[in-house]
Amino acid sequence: xxxxxxIHTFLGQIFWLVITFGxxxxxxxxxxxxxxxSILLERQExxxxxxxxxxxxxxxxxxxxxxxxxxxxxxxxxxxxxIRAANEKLAADAAARQDxxxxxxxxxxxxxxxxxxxxxxxxxxxxxxxxxxxAQAATSRLIExxxxxEDAQAAVTAAIQGRS
Amino acid sequence: MATDxxxxxxxxxxxxxxxxxxxxxxxxxxxxxxxxxALMMVITIALICLLMLAGTRKRAMIPGRWQVVAEICYxxxxxLIRDTVGNEGRKYFPFIFSLFMFIxxxxxxxxVPYSFTFTSHIAVTFAMAMVVxxxxxxxxxxxxxxxxxxxxxxxxxxxxxxxxxxPIEIISYLSRPISLAMRLFANMLAGHTLLKVFAGFVPxxxxxxxxxxxxxxxxxxxxxxxxxLQAYVFTILTCLYINDALHLH
Numbered sequence: 001x002x003x004x005x006x007i008h009t010f011l012g013q014i015f016w017l018v019i020t021f022g023x024x025x026x027x028x029x030x031x032x033x034x035x036x037x038s039i040l041l042e043r044q045e046x047x048x049x050x051x052x053x054x055x056x057x058x059x060x061x062x063x064x065x066x067x068x069x070x071x072x073x074x075x076x077x078x079x080x081x082x083i084r085a086a087n088e089k090l091a092a093d094a095a096a097r098q099d100x101x102x103x104x105x106x107x108x109x110x111x112x113x114x115x116x117x118x119x120x121x122x123x124x125x126x127x128x129x130x131x132x133x134x135a136q137a138a139t140s141r142l143i144e145x146x147x148x149x150e151d152a153q154a155a156v157t158a159a160i161q162g163r164s
Numbered sequence: 165m166a167t168d169x170x171x172x173x174x175x176x177x178x179x180x181x182x183x184x185x186x187x188x189x190x191x192x193x194x195x196x197x198x199x200x201x202a203l204m205m206v207i208t209i210a211l212i213c214l215l216m217l218a219g220t221r222k223r224a225m226i227p228g229r230w231q232v233v234a235e236i237c238y239x240x241x242x243x244l245i246r247d248t249v250g251n252e253g254r255k256y257f258p259f260i261f262s263l264f265m266f267i268x269x270x271x272x273x274x275x276v277p278y279s280f281t282f283t284s285h286i287a288v289t290f291a292m293a294m295v296v297x298x299x300x301x302x303x304x305x306x307x308x309x310x311x312x313x314x315x316x317x318x319x320x321x322x323x324x325x326x327x328x329x330x331p332i333e334i335i336s337y338l339s340r341p342i343s344l345a346m347r348l349f350a351n352m353l354a355g356h357t358l359l360k361v362f363a364g365f366v367p368x369x370x371x372x373x374x375x376x377x378x379x380x381x382x383x384x385x386x387x388x389x390x391x392x393l394q395a396y397v398f399t400i401l402t403c404l405y406i407n408d409a410l411h412l413h
Binding site for chain 2: 001002003004006008009010011012013014015016017018020021023024025027028029031032033035036037038039040042043046
């Protein structure tokens with residue numbers, strides 16, 4: 001086994017081990033490891049900073065959302081008030097118009113009734129006068145007796161009133 | 165890997181572990197030649213430095229592919245130390261990170277055909293384990309002084325058991341570097357040898373060579389897992405030893 005046979009190489013192996021490992025140790029200790037460590041530290045700081053910023057932005061966004069929601073709520077309640085006021089006004093107007101219309105209809109109805117009444121009275125009077133003439137003509141034709149206007153009038157009136 | 169360049173010599177599955185001199189260097193009678201093992205160490209640290217420095221060059225807030233890999237390695241080891249040692253472990257992070265990357269890349273590069281696995285050599289793994297062991301022991305004494313010896317007294321044990329338990333604890337403490345070194349060395353050695361043995365069957369069996377080949381493919385995947393796992397185990401044990409030294413029990 002060369003590991004145990006080539007004993008004369010032991011010193012050389014250890015010599016070169018010390019040289020190379022010593023060199024490697026110095027390079028890593030003085031140059032490479034501080035550099036990697038600073039890179040990692042910088043990155044960690046950057047990440048922490050970014051997280052802090054993100055937290056800030058989130059807070060701002062939350063505030064903006066809250067303000068927006070308050071605005072919406074205010075607008076909604078204003079709108080409710082407006083709608084309620086408009087509804088009330090409309091209802092009042094409608095009621096007023098309804099009353100006015102009712103009054104007008106009542107007046108019209110009363111007017112129409114009085115006109116009907118008058119027409120009826122007139123009609124009855126007309127019928128009376130026509131009836132008087134008819135009664136005079138009928139009597140003169142049937143029994144050849146002239147009935148005086150007053151008698152005929154009285155008889156017709158009595159007949160109408162007796163009927164009615 | 166199966167072909168033998170040394171004509172006539174019978175090739176053994178262990179040949180891949182042979183250390184070859186590339187540039188002979190001798191200082192005061194000591195052989196410190198630049199070998200294939202040293203070359204792999206240099207490639208290993210070059211790749212780690214490339215990943216960790218070039219990969220993070222842009223210092224991008226949103227990382228690219230290489231930067232992600234570098235960051236994952238960093239956070240993996242950092243998490244490991246945080247979980248085992250806690251916050252006091254931060255001081256030892258550069259060392260543990262270097263250790264993890266060095267072993268991980270060494271193991272992984274060893275999986276490349278024709279390359280060399282320097283972590284399959286007991287000299288290297290034992291040297292690393294001894295650095296950890298001696299370092300942790302010094303750390304323990306520096307932090308707790310002579311009170312560090314209380315590490316060898318298991319808590320909540322009656323006094324008459326001490327003569328039995330204290331030697332056991334001391335032996336287990338002293339065997340830490342051996343087990344640490346052996347685990348990594350033996351895993352790399354066994355895995356690579358097994359791969360080589362089965363790969364050696366492929367050309368020998370001709371058409372039936374498809375069978376060992378079918379075995380070698382999942383075995384390679386397993387070896388890649390082990391390459392990572394052993395680096396992880398070495399690192400986490402180092403962390404646990406540091407934790408022991410810092411908090412005693």
